[in-house]
Amino acid sequence: LSGECPDLTNIECVDDGFTGSDSESYTLSSVEGTTYYIYVAYWSSFGDAEDTGDYNLTISCGDPLPPAPDEVNSIDCASGPESFSYCYDSNDLFNWLFSSSDGSAVTLSFTSGNLELNTFSGGTYDDLLIYDGSDENGVLLFDSDIDEPATLAGLEFTGSSGNLYVTFDSDFSVSCQSSGFLESWNFDVSCSSEQTAANPTGIGETINWGMSPNPSNGFVDLNLKDFVNSDVTIHVTDFTGKVLATYNVESLQNSKYRMRLNGQLSSGLYFIRLESNGHVSTKQLVLDR
Numbered sequence: 071l072s073g074e075c076p077d078l079t080n081i082e083c084v085d086d087g088f089t090g091s092d093s094e095s096y097t098l099s100s101v102e103g104t105t106y107y108i109y110v111a112y113w114s115s116f117g118d119a120e121d122t123g124d125y126n127l128t129i130s131c132g133d134p135l136p137p138a139p140d141e142v143n144s145i146d147c148a149s150g151p152e153s154f155s156y157c158y159d160s161n162d163l164f165n166w167l168f169s170s171s172d173g174s175a176v177t178l179s180f181t182s183g184n185l186e187l188n189t190f191s192g193g194t195y196d197d198l199l200i201y202d203g204s205d206e207n208g209v210l211l212f213d214s215d216i217d218e219p220a221t222l223a224g225l226e227f228t229g230s231s232g233n234l235y236v237t238f239d240s241d242f243s244v245s246c247q248s249s250g251f252l253e254s255w256n257f258d259v260s261c262s263s264e265q266t267a268a269n270p271t272g273i274g275e276t277i278n279w280g281m282s283p284n285p286s287n288g289f290v291d292l293n294l295k296d297f298v299n300s301d302v303t304i305h306v307t308d309f310t311g312k313v314l315a316t317y318n319v320e321s322l323q324n325s326k327y328r329m330r331l332n333g334q335l336s337s338g339l340y341f342i343r344l345e346s347n348g349h350v351s352t353k354q355l356v357l358d359r
Contacts, residue, residue, distance in 0.1 A: 139167035139205075139235065147172045147261035156183075157246040157254040158196070158238060166236040167204060170261045173232045177262035180222040183255030185214055186244045194218065196240040202229040202280060202293060206237065209293055209325060217283045222255060224356055228262055228280045230296065281342060285356035288331045290342070295325035297346055305343040306331065306355075314340070331357065 110125060145152055147170055158164070170176040178200070186195040194214045201208035211227045211234075219225060227234060246252040280293035294302065302322050306315040306329075315332055337359050343352045 139165040141165070142167045143169070143259065145170050145176055145259050145261055147174060151258040151260035153256070153258050155254055155256050158240050159247045160240060160242050160245045162196075162238065162240040162245065164238050166234075168229075168234045168236070168259045169204070170232045172261065175228050175230045175262045176232060176234050176259060177226060177228045178234050178236070178257055178259050179226045180224065180255065180257045183222040183253050183257070185219065185222070186241075186252060187218065187220070195243065196245070197238070198222075199237045200227050200282075201235040201237075202227075202233070202295075203231050203235055204233045205235055208233070208235055209295060211280055211291070211293060212282050217289075218287075219283060219285075220358070222257075224285050225282065226284050227282050228293075230280065230293070234259070279344060279351065281353050281355065284354075285358040286331070287359055288333065288335075288357070290329045290331065290355065292327045292329065292342075292344075293325065294322060294327050294344075297322050298325055299323075300346050302327075303345040304329065305345070306335075307341045307343060308338075 108127065110127075141164075143152070143154075143166065145168060156164075168176055168178065185198060188195050196214070198212070198214040199206075199210065200212040202211050203209060208229075208231065211229075212225070244252065246254055279296065282291055282293075284290075292304070299321055302319045304317040304319070304327075305313050307313050314335065317329060319327065335357060337357050340355045340357055341352050342355050343350060
């Protein structure tokens with residue numbers, strides 16, 4: 071039962087019936103902040119039950135379910151990219167889920183927008199997180215409080231699972247709606263089947279790998295979950311194809327691999343070339359020091 075007397079709502083009735091069982095169990099998908107009442111009654115078809123003895127009640131809590139997204143967007147892969155715009159307010163809390171219509175990888179590309187930076191201790195006052203997956207249990211691709219982007223423009227994120235889950239939480243002060251220096255977020259979401267590399271674990275199959283942040287200030291996180299237990303070579307090249315740095319990883323154990331680019335590399339356009347089991351895939355990277 072839930073609610074307040076006398077207006078109680080019957081949530082569930084568990085009847086032992088004639089099973090003769092010594093115990094009953096019930097799983098309730100509870101709602102935070104709701105009070106529940108459990109009423110136990112002895113009953114017999116032959117009249118009032120007597121001498122039934124004591125009973126023991128055990129209540130345990132499981133892991134909470136991830137919050138449901140406030141907005142779900144299915145991207146029609148046959149129709150091309152879809153454009154979105156958002157100007158956040160103070161004390162704003164919002165969750166998006168972007169899913170491809172055919173299960174292929176989905177890519178979110180920012181064309182403009184920024185966040186309120188914490189100029190005192192670093193990070194951002196307003197937190198933006200992006201996951202490869204359908205909820206917060208997915209692979210974290212971006213955390214504004216860690217990556218500290220000066221602008222969102224140019225950042226691109228790919229969800230190889232076919233989903234991107236985006237969460238945002240702003241503080242009480244400066245926001246896009248209340249200030250003149252924070253821009254609206256404008257971004258495109260598209261199916262990105264063209265941004266695939268051959269699967270190192272299966273001939274003829276395809277996989278996706280992600281790279282963020284982009285632009286980068288020198289640190290780059292690669293999402294390589296489909297390359298776990300494979301040997302991976304990563305080259306950083308300039309526009310002429312000249313190799314500027316090489317990273318060799320034997321039997322990759324972690325799906326997230328962080329690169330620290332050489333401090334002698336100046337701001338500009340570079341290419342990250344991924345090689346594994348004879349297959350090659352290249353992505354562009356903007357370095358903004």
